Amino acid sequence: MKKNVIGSLLLTGIALAKAPAFKQINIEHSQIKDQDGTTYETVIIGNQEWMAENLDYRKDTSTSCSGDLQANCKEYGRLYGRDTAIKACSFFENDKDKRWRLPLRADWNSLLESVKGDVHGLKSESFGGTNQYGMGIGPGGSREESGSYSLPSSLAGFWTIDSVPIKDRQKTETPWYYVRFDPNRDLMQFQNASRQTKFSVRCVRTVGNK
Numbered sequence: 001m002k003k004n005v006i007g008s009l010l011l012t013g014i015a016l017a018k019a020p021a022f023k024q025i026n027i028e029h030s031q032i033k034d035q036d037g038t039t040y041e042t043v044i045i046g047n048q049e050w051m052a053e054n055l056d057y058r059k060d061t062s063t064s065c066s067g068d069l070q071a072n073c074k075e076y077g078r079l080y081g082r083d084t085a086i087k088a089c090s091f092f093e094n095d096k097d098k099r100w101r102l103p104l105r106a107d108w109n110s111l112l113e114s115v116k117g118d119v120h121g122l123k124s125e126s127f128g129g130t131n132q133y134g135m136g137i138g139p140g141g142s143r144e145e146s147g148s149y150s151l152p153s154s155l156a157g158f159w160t161i162d163s164v165p166i167k168d169r170q171k172t173e174t175p176w177y178y179v180r181f182d183p184n185r186d187l188m189q190f191q192n193a194s195r196q197t198k199f200s201v202r203c204v205r206t207v208g209n210k
Contacts, residue, residue: 025115027133032100035091043134046114048107048204052136053077055201057091059084064198066141066152076152079143079198082176085159089203099205102161105190107204108179111135112188119186127156128183137181140200156181157199164192 028044034057041052054077057063062084065073080088089100115121115133123129124138141152157180164175174192178199181188193199 025133029134032095033093035093041134041136044207045111045133045135047206047208048111048114049207050111050135050204051202052134054140055080055088055203057088059088059091064143066143067149072152076138076140077200079141080159080201081198082159082193082195085199085201086161088201092203100203101205102159103179103202103204105160105162105177105179108160108188108190119181119188123156123181123183123186127153127181129186139183143198145194145196153183155183158202159199160190 025045029052030042030044030049031039032042032051033039034055036057038056040055042049043052044050056073056077058073058078063078063080065071066076066079086102089102090098092100111122112119118132120129121132122135122137124131124136127138129137137156139152139154140156140158141150141154142157143149157178160177160179162177163169164172164177169175172192174194174197176195177190177192178197179188180191
């Protein structure tokens with residue numbers, strides 16, 4: 001995928017040292033179900049409820065399975081272009097108020113603050129972490145605009161709803177933000193891509209002050 005840098009707008013890395021193993025963080029677990037009947041584990045951290053699995057909802061033919069293999073959708077969830085990703089979080093049962101949504105960059109930053117910067121604890125064991133908080137951030141991969149796929153194990157990329165400010169869009173062909181995690185680094189990065197690039201989706205909702 002294309003990456004352009006406009007000052008500090010388009011590539012933001014948040015590098016944090018591993019936090020101490022013991023933390024007083026209130027964590028609750030729950031579940032949601034999409035309109036296809038698929039059930040997903042969720043985790044409540046602070047005042048946010050996050051999907052603890054990658055979304056695998058197929059509304060239409062615009063989504064992809066990594067490598068075009070259906071088994072990879074079952075294992076890693078589907079890959080979504082940005083426009084489809086925005087709509088994908090609105091297809092859960094018993095969500096009449098449409099509280100589930102595609103995260104802002106601010107939501108990811110809030111999650112990181114809640115776990116005291118412990119990226120290692122957010123990642124799954126299969127992705128070089130400990131899954132201490134039940135988020136299970138792990139393999140997903142991506143589909144490039146050209147149609148080629150990265151290996152699921154190479155990255156975990158999730159669309160955000162944010163984009164480069166309108167005044168700066170003429171400077172880049174890739175103005176849409178996603179958040180990236182890698183298996184060999186305890187780092188959360190905001191990078192940019194074209195809207196046709198496909199990444200995983202994790203939905204979030206605010207559940208009140210805890």
